[in-house]
Amino acid sequence: MPQRYIAHFDLDSFFVSVEVLQNPALKDKPVIVGGSRERGVVAAASYAVRKFGVHSAMPMAKALQLCPNAIVVKGTRGAYSHYSRLVTDIIAAKAPLFQKASIDEFYIDLTGMDKFFDVYQWTIALRQEIIDTTKLPISFGLASNKLVAKIATDEAKPNGYLFIQPGMEKVFLGQLAVNKIPGVGKQTFAALKALNIHYIKDILNYSPEALEEQLGKWGAELWQKANGQHDGEVINEHEAxxxxxxxxxxxxxxxxxxxxxxxxxxxxxxxxxxxxxxxxxxxxxxxxxxxxxxxxxxxxxxxxxxxxxxxxxxxxxxxxxxxxxxxxxxxxxxxxxxxxxxxxxxxxxxxxxxxxxxxxxxxxxxxxxxxxxxxxxxxxxxxx
Missing domain, CATH: 3.30.1490.100 (DNA polymerase, Y-family, little finger domain)
Structure with a gap:
């Protein structure tokens, strides 16, 4: 079988970045998008405001307690869809197979393309084209599967990129905190810490059966993820x-x-x-x-x-x-x-x-x- 290559692209703090394009004075400021200061929830938070512990889905009142000087913007209706489609069109014109996972997130399957070009350099060039065309920051992770590519993207942010060479998945994952694995929420994180599992590499101290006994079916799946194993396919549902x-x-x-x-x-x-x-x-x-x-x-x-x-x-x-x-x-x-x-x-x-x-x-x-x-x-x- 050919070596799999999956790229994961994520527009950095997409909604805030679009607002900065609309109003450059907001650049590097503690910006919250969504609602007003009096009501609503945080829909998006700039990196400057995240330092105070503000995150999406947080009640606006709590966010402003954490960062009273935050700038709250309602959101530019229509602009997000416009820029999302612009990025989609750029990727669709170049990628052999892609999946639009959300309004600001994409997977690209480059398996087999290494016969024709350097997949890493191709992905770097695509990212640069998106930046040049849209003026939006975007990060990517390139790896042998969707899971590792997504985690790599998170580590590459803001506005960077990371290539995890095939065979290096466990080495890359091992050094990361266990809650870097998608799906590990507060409850699971607490349960894992109780098992003396703090880093992803600590999961490998247990057998899949032992983890399943402690965490149910999720335990065996967690063991697979810690080994960098994931067989999710890139499916172009966006068009089909x-x-x-x-x-x-x-x-x-x-x-x-x-x-x-x-x-x-x-x-x-x-x-x-x-x-x-x-x-x-x-x-x-x-x-x-x-x-x-x-x-x-x-x-x-x-x-x-x-x-x-x-x-x-x-x-x-x-x-x-x-x-x-x-x-x-x-x-x-x-x-x-x-x-x-x-x-x-x-x-x-x-x-x-x-x-x-x-x-x-x-x-x-x-x-x-x-x-x-x-x-x-x-x-x-x-x-x-």
């Missing part, structure tokens, strides 16, 4: 995967109110599925088919989101652009694409935490009682 729904009407309809109510209902349905997959979508499409089977569709790029109301507004605009008024409709469809992993930072609005909790509550009801249990009033047809 989408979530869609269609409805073929038994009785063709030209009733605009009925058609719009159906559009809202279907948009809510795909948005719910999106959230269950913990994804954000950056593109929405609407399809209309008439009785003679003529089919038209149109799509639009939108800011990455998971919110019904934003999808619905975009879907309604596309419908009005497409629909030939007065013509009966045979089929109506909605599709979400350009999917990326759900991240709190994907929607940086002042009311983010409030909206996110609202959607969690709505989805909990839908999951328990079925999708139609909660619908917007405009999605409920009269007479039903």
């Amino acid at each position: 995967k989408s979530i869609s729904t269609e409805n073929t009407f038994h009785e063709f309809s030209a009733d605009i109110n009925f058609l719009l109510s159906e559009l809202v209902r279907m948009t809510e349905k795909v948005a719910h599925e999106l959230r269950q997959d913990e994804k954000l979508a950056g593109c929405i499409a609407v399809k209309i088919r008439y009785p003679d089977f003529e089919t038209t569709s149109r799509q639009a790029s939108i800011d990455y989101t998971f919110k019904d109301d934003e999808f619905i507004e975009a879907a309604r605009q596309l419908f009005h652009q497409l629909y030939r008024r007065g013509q009966p409709v045979r089929l109506l469809g909605v599709r979400l694409s350009d999917l990326t992993s759900h991240a709190m930072q994907g929607s940086l609005f002042e009311d983010f935490d409030k909206k996110a909790n609202l959607y969690k509550a709505i989805d909990a009801v839908k999951n328990k009682y079925g999708n139609p249990a909660l619908q917007k009033g405009r999605a409920i047809r009269k007479g039903k």
Whole structure:
């Protein structure tokens, strides 16, 4: 089998970096993105403010207690999606296979490419092209698998890069604190310290069976990771995967109110599925088919989101652009694409935490009682 080479790219403090592009006076300042000083949560924190212990998902009140002089910015709506797509386009034009893991994070599979070029130099050149084009700082790790590449990226930050040569995985990992392994949270970290495991190399003092006895199935997986073993594949879900729904009407309809109510209902349905997959979508499409089977569709790029109301507004605009008024409709469809992993930072609005909790509550009801249990009033047809 050919030697695997996986690169992991991560835009450094992406949302803060974008804000600095918008306002250079913020450079090197203690900046918090998300909400206002009075309410909300931290969506992103600059390196200057992280020194005080501020981190994403922290309540804003606590963050400002730790760093009273922090500069809080609400967030430039639309700019994050723009720069994320710009970086995606650069990578897509050069990489043989890539995965957009989140709005600011990418994996590239370069396995087999070492026959044609130096994969390390190629990755350095790609990073430089991204920096030259976007003016954003970006770090990468290059290794034999996704896990080691991601950890290498974290060690290379800020704005650096690191190549872990094949065969050196255990040496590289061994010196690091055990909570550098993705998935080792506070509880697991405490349990490992109780076992006198402080560094990744300490895990190897135990057998997989002993760790499994102490930590359950996670113990054996942890042992594999400590050995630098990981078989996760780079999957280009960004372009290939989408979530869609269609409805073929038994009785063709030209009733605009009925058609719009159906559009809202279907948009809510795909948005719910999106959230269950913990994804954000950056593109929405609407399809209309008439009785003679003529089919038209149109799509639009939108800011990455998971919110019904934003999808619905975009879907309604596309419908009005497409629909030939007065013509009966045979089929109506909605599709979400350009999917990326759900991240709190994907929607940086002042009311983010409030909206996110609202959607969690709505989805909990839908999951328990079925999708139609909660619908917007405009999605409920009269007479039903």
